[in-house]
Amino acid sequence: MDDTGINADDVLAQGCEPFQGPGAYNIPGPNSEVTIAVYHVG
DSSP, rough: OOOSSSGGGGOOOOSOOOOSSSSSEEEEEEEEEEEEEOOOOO
C-alpha cells in the first residue's frame, strides 16, 4: 500500500502543545483530539 503525498490522514491535529518533557499530551483537532505519551527524550 502506498501512502505518499499530502492527504487527509497526514493531518492528525492542528495547533501545538507546549512540550515539557515526558508525560501525556492532548492535542486538539477540528473534530476531536489525539493523545500522545512521551516516555523518553534522548
